[in-house]
Amino acid sequence: MTTEQDTVATWNTYGNHQLARRLELPELDRWDWGIPDTGPGIEVFGDVVGLRILDLGSGLGRHAAHLAARGADVTAVDASPAQHQRAATRYPDTPGLRLVCADAVAHLRDADPYDLIYSVCSVPYLDPDRLLPVLANGLKPGGRLLFSALHTNSAGTGPSNEVAPRPETLRLPGTTDDHPVDMWVLSPQLWEDLLVQHGLTMEAVTAIDSGKLDNRVSYRLYAARRPNRVASRPRTSAPPPPHAAVGVGVIVHGPDGVLLGRHRRRTWELAGGSVEPGENFAEAAVRELREEAGLVANPGDARVLGMLLDRVGDVVRVTVPVVVTRWSGVPEQREEAIGSWRFWPLEALPGPLFIPSAQCLTAWNPNLPLDHPPAHFQAYRSPGRA
Numbered sequence: 001m002t003t004e005q006d007t008v009a010t011w012n013t014y015g016n017h018q019l020a021r022r023l024e025l026p027e028l029d030r031w032d033w034g035i036p037d038t039g040p041g042i043e044v045f046g047d048v049v050g051l052r053i054l055d056l057g058s059g060l061g062r063h064a065a066h067l068a069a070r071g072a073d074v075t076a077v078d079a080s081p082a083q084h085q086r087a088a089t090r091y092p093d094t095p096g097l098r099l100v101c102a103d104a105v106a107h108l109r110d111a112d113p114y115d116l117i118y119s120v121c122s123v124p125y126l127d128p129d130r131l132l133p134v135l136a137n138g139l140k141p142g143g144r145l146l147f148s149a150l151h152t153n154s155a156g157t158g159p160s161n162e163v164a165p166r167p168e169t170l171r172l173p174g175t176t177d178d179h180p181v182d183m184w185v186l187s188p189q190l191w192e193d194l195l196v197q198h199g200l201t202m203e204a205v206t207a208i209d210s211g212k213l214d215n216r217v218s219y220r221l222y223a224a225r226r227p228n229r230v231a232s233r234p235r236t237s238a239p240p241p242p243h244a245a246v247g248v249g250v251i252v253h254g255p256d257g258v259l260l261g262r263h264r265r266r267t268w269e270l271a272g273g274s275v276e277p278g279e280n281f282a283e284a285a286v287r288e289l290r291e292e293a294g295l296v297a298n299p300g301d302a303r304v305l306g307m308l309l310d311r312v313g314d315v316v317r318v319t320v321p322v323v324v325t326r327w328s329g330v331p332e333q334r335e336e337a338i339g340s341w342r343f344w345p346l347e348a349l350p351g352p353l354f355i356p357s358a359q360c361l362t363a364w365n366p367n368l369p370l371d372h373p374p375a376h377f378q379a380y381r382s383p384g385r386a
Contacts, residue, residue: 003165003182005167006338007125008079010170010181014384015082017172018060022379028066034219035210044146044206045225048072051115052198054138055124056104056147061087070095075100075114077107091315108138109340113348115140121149121187122218124183126165132198133266139226145200145246150185152218159187163194191222191282199351200224215285230351232358232372237267239313246318248272249360250302252295256343258361259331260350261293265339269354270361271295275320279342293341294332301326306379308359319375321360 031042049071055064059078060083068074078084078101084101091097100107117139139145152158153168155367161168165182172179186194192202201224205271208219236253249272252259260268271292275284282302289295301324333339344350346368353361358372363379 001276004125004130007181010179011078011080011125012082013179014170014172015080015084015086016183017135017175019082019086021174025060025062028062031063031066032120033208034150034223035208035217035324038207038208038211038223040206042066045118045220048116052112053116054108054117054210055112056111056117056119057125058099059083059122061091063118063120065091065094065097065100068094069080069288072096073105074098075111077104079103081254105134108134110342112345113126113138113140114142116146118145120149121148121360123147124149124185125181126184127165128184128186128194132194132200136199136226137268139200140232140348141227142227142228145195145224145226147219148219148221149191150183150217151188151207151220152216154215154217156216159185159190161187163190166190188220188222190218195222195224198384200226229369229371230349230353230358232351232353232355232370233267234312234355235263236268238290239315240317246320247274247356248281248288248320248371249357250289251321251323251360252289252293253323254343257345258343258349259295259321259341260344260353260357261331261333261338261341262350263354264336267352267354267357268344268350269338269357272319272357272360273354281320281322285324289324289327290334292335292338294334295327296330297324297327304380306364306377307359308375308377310355310359310373310375317355317358318354321363323364 010046045339048067051072053074055076058064058078061076064074064076075098081101085097165184167180168183170181188205195202201223204223206221208386214380249270271289273288281304282299285302286297286299303323305321311315331341355372358370359375361368362370365376
């Protein structure tokens with residue numbers, strides 16, 4: 001098993017132990033981020049009424065239920081079936097609360113973005129290189145991330161200065177049974193570097209220390225935010241080869257948003273590519289859409305918006321945005337280089353976007369909050385096939 005699978009198995013042991021004990025813990029009367037009776041508390045959330053919130057590693061679900069009672073729409077995700085069972089038994093039908101047994105990364109890949117994501121002590125059990133790319137795009141632009149993480153353990157060992165898991169101990173309540181579990185116990189600087197690397201902005205780091213002299217455990221509460229504007233970048237620093245300097249970007253917009261796929265070089269982008277000899281732009285668009293995402297369209301249902309001109313090094317790049325107004329099929333990966341196709345809401349587009357895709361989207365809808373190098377757009381007066 002991998003490190004994370006071992007962790008899920010350990011938490012399953014913990015959950016089954018708690019189910020067997022049948023211990024009824026009271027509802028939360030005061031929020032804590034790892035150490036009871038220490039600040040900060042729930043006030044760091046602000047007003048949660050109407051917010052769509054995700055709890056990562058929700059365990060028994062008391063924190064999620066507490067927020068739901070305050071008017072939030074809360075999805076509580078835990079990978080351990082036993083922990084999920086504990087929560088489902090306790091909260092079988094709580095208004096505003098949805099309990100999900102799933103891997104956090106898998107859930108974030110498929111879910112619509114959230115207004116706020118939080119985690120009480122659970123983020124360090126997940127590989128940040130696997131979690132953070134989907135976590136950033138799991139937030140709406142302007143959305144907040146709050147999570148507490150172990151800083152100093154009970155033996156007095158402080159955080160690591162490298163991004164690597166280390167063994168910690170999980171003790172079953174009411175016993176002396178200790179279970180080893182791997183955790184990413186990182187310094188605040190490392191957490192900030194990782195968050196910034198994946199498109200988030202650190203807003204605050206708060207120390208959470210025990211008030212007891214014989215307790216050396218401490219946590220840190222991290223508050224970060226996704227910027228309001230979606231960033232873009234090139235896939236590579238090399239300029240496009242001459243045969244790829246003229247291409248199309250295919251805008252497929254439906255009730256669930258706009259179709260984007262993730263390139264293996266970690267940019268999100270429209271279907272599209274080079275125009276082949278003998279093709280017009282509409283024909284190139286429907287061919288690329290079929291080859292990359294498996295959707296079938298007719299060139300007659302492709303509307304050419306105009307022409308974008310920008311410069312990459314010494315190469316003049318021409319990109320033609322094409323809107324496909326009718327199609328059939330379900331998006332699927334058809335090429336090795338790009339996959340994870342899905343429709344994204346316009347108010348919560350993922351980042352970073354591939355620069356030509358961002359430019360095409362801005363040409364189509366100038367009100368989208370996208371940052372990209374400027375490009376000259378020459379609109380067609382009578383949109384149609386070119």
